[in-house]
Amino acid sequence: MLVVDVEATCWEGAPPAGQVNEIIEIGVCVLDTATLERGERRAILVRPERSEVSAFCTELTTLTAADVADGLSFVDACAVLREEFGSQDLVWASYGDYDRKQFRRQCEATGAKYPFGSRHINVKTLFALAHNLKAEVGMDRAVELAGLSLEGTHHRGVDDAWNIAALLADLLRRARG
Template sequence: MKLDRLLVVDVEATCWEGDPPPGEASEIIEIGVCELDVATGERLGKHSVLVRPERSSVSAFCTSLTTLTAEQVSGGVTYVEACALLRKEFRSRDRVWASYGDYDRKQFERQGHYPFGPRHVNVKTLFALSRALPREVGLAEALALAGLPLEGTHHRGDDDAWNIAALFGGILRSTRE
């Protein structure tokens, strides 16, 4: 396990205002990745991988939440290709990865072809514990509590990964003060 960099990951998935239409299930349509330098807590760039859904469609509700359209994701790679890209380009099996909450980890597990190694950090829980909060809070509230701006578009994978990495980087730096 390499500990020099951490992968902060945020996924967006097909979603509906209520239950999914018959025969459809939520599946990943964007994987946002931000590499974080563990020694400095600095973000090293953000990436967006659009993923073409195979068993569901992008609803109007999903587009209003994420800004992703059916046309955009139809040009994406398959989920299997996206997982292979994470393994090759980001060495995802050899690095610790983090997400805000457990949804992202569970979504990868549900879809199979899990591209990561065994080490996952839940930044949502870690942030609440590091601040002695009485409960976990959403990403926007956590950023406000940390005095950080919400950069980019909330509910876009690359922008959310970038913001989560800012929180995590702050936590890492605070342990060295």
């Protein structure tokens, strides 16, 4: 299974005129569903084409404009997911539905081929159901409720994908008894 977390350009409030949210990092973590072990993890940096990395975005993600200036184009980043991870043939998971919707929006806007198949798991909803919560919670709170440790930098895609994979492995482990 492929666990994905994206970071996108963002601002405090509405985007400035002429700018849109664009993916600037695709965090990937492979989860072996047989052993429930987390495997390869990678940060794919993506160069924004229709927006700029704001100071607010840098404060949130630690990513600067310089960090992503040499990133891949979004089209090429999607090709990496397909060619190196076989993303179109795997079940993929993200925490919430933002990542799935952002990929769809950005693929439509840029003409990039959608890199995933139709099988997506929303770990945020699954976690709330499995833990009988009245409402969904943020990823960092879910890690805490599961008794796990948040590893890395929150709001860095590569680290968040790693932590989401740990949450999903824990949910699958509990389901298997």
